[in-house]
Amino acid sequence: MKFTKLTSSVLAGATLLSILAPTATFAATSTAGSQGATDDNGGTPLPMTDKTVAGISFGDNSDNGNTGYLRLQMVPHTLDFGNHKLLNNSKRDFTADGKNTTLASNDLAASYDNTDANKTRILNTTDPALSKVENKAWATVVDKQITRTGTGYAATTTPKSGSWELSVKSDDALTAVDSAGNKTSETITGAKLSFDNTAYGRTQKVFELTKDANDASWATDSTAAGVTADDTDISAAGIVKSFGTVLKDNGTDVTVATAADGEGQGANVFGWAPQDIKLTMPQGAQVNNAIYKANLTWTLSSTAA
Known part of the structure; x- marks a missing residue:
């Protein structure tokens, strides 16, 4: 152009x-x-x-709702014995880390629900006072009875730690459940649950352990005017090193620990390595492709009259 x-x-x-x-x-x-x-x-x-909340959690940090000067704050909420190919009647022991004792070839998944993450929770802590129970499944009794000052209580109630017992019992037999978690008629009679090598630790950093608002003022309450400390561990004789229960309907309470008068101020933690929590299946038990569950109830009771 x-x-x-x-x-x-x-x-x-x-x-x-x-x-x-x-x-x-x-x-x-x-x-x-x-x-x-x-x-x-x-x-x-x-x-x-x-708003957005970013969150991550570690271990079992659930709240059971218990309150009081003396309270059962935590128990192992799930004991996970894993998923396995079959039941070998010569290798009937399973541990709470999801393994069939001495028969690793029988282990399929670390969790009973066929997933890879075992659901037996362990204690994460940096408290030196709890080093013996770190990385263990645990139960906690919080004893703040020294802060119960004033008058108007029963004659045998005192502002002292201790005088309590922790126990556990079986609620029912090991029973197959359906896909909705409902019990079926298929039960296994005679399975036994056992806890060995009970470890113990006690701390005054109660709130740091429990993260429970009920314990937020413990550090100041326990040193307030009129409060007399009795800062003593539960004696070795008061801690049952090994105990167990047959999984059956309406089982009998089995003692875990007993705190004498003046023992246990603060948070008392009892722990078991997952491999020291054992499920022993009965000889000759017949199993199907199913999830089997049983329930336990842990009880904190007073030994004072």
Whole structure:
């Protein structure tokens, strides 16, 4: 194409027009309008906000709702003996880390629900006073009885630690459950649950352990005027090193620990390595492709009259 002076002038003019032409703007909702009488955002002013929570947790940090100067704060809520190919009647012991003792080839999954994560929770702690129960399944009794000052209590009730017992019993036999978790009629009679090598630790860092709002003021309450400390561990004789129960309906309470008068101020933690918690299946038991469950009840009771 041959440009003439006229063509060049026209092109130059077109270019000039495009430069000088006003740029279009596309206004949405005016911030001022959304906040003013014109109500530009239909009743909700801008800016508006919402929230996100980022969370992660470790171990069992659930709250059972128990309260009181003396309370059962934690027990092992799940003991997970894993998923296995079959029941070998010569290798009938299973541990709470999901393993068939001395028969690793029989282990399929670490959890009874066929997943890889074993559900037996262990204690995560950096408290030196609890080093013996770290990385163990655990039960905790919180004893704050020294802070029960004043009058009006029963004659045998005192502001002293101890005089309590922790026990556990079987509620029912090992029973197959359906896909909704409901019990079926299939039960295994004579299975036994045992706990060996009970470890013990006691700490005054109660709130740091429990993260329970009930314990937030323990550090100041336990040193308040009129409070007399009796900072003593439960004696070795009061802790049962090994105990067990047959899994059956309405079992009998089995003692785990007993605190004498003046023992146990603070948080008392009893722990068991998962491999020291054992499920022994009865000789000749017949099993199907199913999940079998049994329930335990842990009880904290007073030994004072």
